Amino acid sequence: MAKTAKSKKIVSMEEALWKSADKLRGSVEPAEYKHVVLSLFFLKFASDKFETQRKMIAEKYGNKFVDNIAFYTKDNVFYLPAESRWSYVMENAKQDDIALKIDTALFTIEKSNPALKGALPDNYYSRLHIDTNKLASLLDEIDKINTDDSENDIIGRIYEYFLGKFALAEGKGKGEFYTPKCIVNLIAELIEPYDGILYDPCCGSGGMFVQSIKFVEAHSGNKKKVSIYGQEAINTTFKLAKMNLAIRGISANLGEKAANTFTNDQHKYLKADFIMANPPFNQKEWRADNELTNDPRWKGYEVPPTSNANYGWILNIVSKLSQNGVAGFLLANGALSDDGTELKIRKQLIENGLIEAIIILPRNLFYTTDISVTLWVLNKNKKARVVEQNGKLKRYRNREDEILFMDLRQMGSPYEKKYIELTAEDRAKVTSVYHNWQQEGYEETYKNVPEFCYSASFDEVKEKGFTLVPSRYIEFVNRDENIDFDTKMKGLQAELKELLIEEEKSKADLLEVFKELGYELT
Structure with missing residues (x-):
């Protein structure tokens, strides 16, 4: 029989995840760990929410309504038939056909909930041929996880954890990792995606969307005013993103299938009001020499070189921006000063007045790389204008011939021993400077601060050869003299x-x- 709530020892998510992975050693490749655990975790998460909703329905409306699907969907809770509930899986955990029962449970959930179409693995556990005892032991560990974690992107956290632990086995150097919540929050707080179309051309597990919607809700906005579009190239990650969004009741158009954004754009004619992205860093051989040379996304610019996709991602983002669109995205620092074709494109972007801010982030923010990266903010309309935003009027000044540079490398607090995170206070300081700099009357609210921020004119940037390295503009104190x-x-x-x-x-x-x-x- 399944364990009762009283007999469970609730453990931390990280501890349970490590123990879960440990149960799989020798049965599946490390690269598969996260996929094996994630679908089981999803099954438990969905079941826990279902049981909570079922109890509420019984208490409020009576037992005759507990199997009325409408009473679940109205609150974005998946209805689970009996054979797809976690309790049923645990009751049969030690049966020889448990893998088939898990596959059946996942199939039944997807069939019963259209929002999950294409999100869950198909006949996955039966094909893995995991030893029954090991699978039962894994289920016991998953059973201990407390799924009541409303403040965090749970599936994203798990995804990030596994990519960090097994980066050597997969993903490292490909940019296939979950973006830490503090960075996503910073981007959202800078570009403020309250109302309109939000797009991510390389959406990974969907963490950008999850945190953006939380940002809107936290500021008394209406998430129904935000339309979400995204694309992901890796099929397992595409499924994960759909799972992540569906479990939170977030509607999104991620395209018909997992597909390469460059060679199979799922949103060719999209114009987005907001773009948030964390593209793969320094992606090599992203197109063949004779491929995409006349792509409309490069119109008006040099064709991005085949050796590095950084500027391909930039121009894809530029092409998707609406006339007042704003984008916040991450790139490796090399993109700030690359020569050759990249320099020509960067010069064109600056001359076209698209670059609003360049922000250097601290090192050790990511689980899978310790390099310092750059947050770029692009804006299609840097002219003076008055905008109503979330019920408030914002009076923007003309910034067409200016770029704000910021250096955050001295900011951040230790997190899980070897990592750094930007605290709410850190982010508030950064966003306050940025928004003050944007608006009328900035002379009273903004000033250049050594080792932190500097507003550079077009002529200054031109004089320095169109480099966007913040340290070329921000004043740094020579402490040796003192x-x-x-x-x-x-x-x-x-x-x-x-x-x-x-x-x-x-x-x-x-x-x-x-x-x-x-x-x-x-």
Whole structure:
């Protein structure tokens, strides 16, 4: 029988995930771990929500309505037939046909809920041939996970966790990783996607969309005013994105199938009001030499080189922006100063007044790379105008000949020992500077700050050869000029003396221990 709630030991998600993966060793390749665990976790998550809703219906309307599907869909809860509920899976966890029962459960959920079409794996567990005991043990670990985590992107967290743990086995260097919540929040807080079309050309597990909708709701906006479009090239990740969005009741058009954004654009004629993206960094050989040379997305610009897709992603984003569209996306720092064709495209972007802000982020924000990356903000309309946004009037000044540079490398707080996250306070400081700089009366609210921000004119950027490296514009203090060498050396002298004394004491203690044991070191 399934365990009762009282007998369960609820463990942290990370602990349960690690134990879950450990159960799979020797049965499946590490690259498959996250997919095996994610679908089971989805099954438990959906079942827990279903059981909560079922209990509420019974208490409020009576038992005769507990199988009325409309009472579930109205609250964005999936209706689960008996054979697809977690309790049924756990009751049969040690049966020889448990893999088939899991596949049947997932198939039944998808068939009963149109929003999940194409999201769940088909006959996946039966094909894996995982040992029954190992699969049962895995189910026991999943059963311990507390799914009540309304503040975070749960599926994204799991995805990020597995990509971090097994980056050497898959994904590293391909850019196929989940974007940390603090970065997504920063982008959303900068571009403010309250009302209109939101697009992500490389949406991964859909975390950008999840956090953007949370941003809208947190600011008393209406998520129904945001239309979501996205695309993902990797089929398993495409399914994951659909699963992630469906479980939260977020409607989205991710195209007909998983497809390469460059060679099979699923939204050719889309014009988006907001674009958020984290494209693969420095993607090599993204097109053949004679491929996409006349693509309309490059119209008015040089054709992006085959050696690196960074500027291909930039021009794809530019081509999708509406007349007042704004985009926030991440790129490797090299894109700020690349020469050759990239320089020509960058020069064109700057001359066309599209680049609004360039923001260097701290290192160690991502699980799968420790490099410092850049957040680009593009804006199709940097002219003076008045806009009603979420019930408030914003008076923008003309910024066509200016670019805001910011350096956040001294910001952030330690997170899970080796990682950094931008706190709410950090993000508030950054967004306040950015929005003040954009608006009328900025002379009273914005100023250039050494080692943090600088508003550069077009002529300044032109004079520096159209480089977008923030340190070429932001003033940096030479701290060496302010160091009292004698005081510094005396401080180091005292520290070193103390360390040597402690070392001698440790050595004496060790010799004494061996002497007492009868093994004196002579």
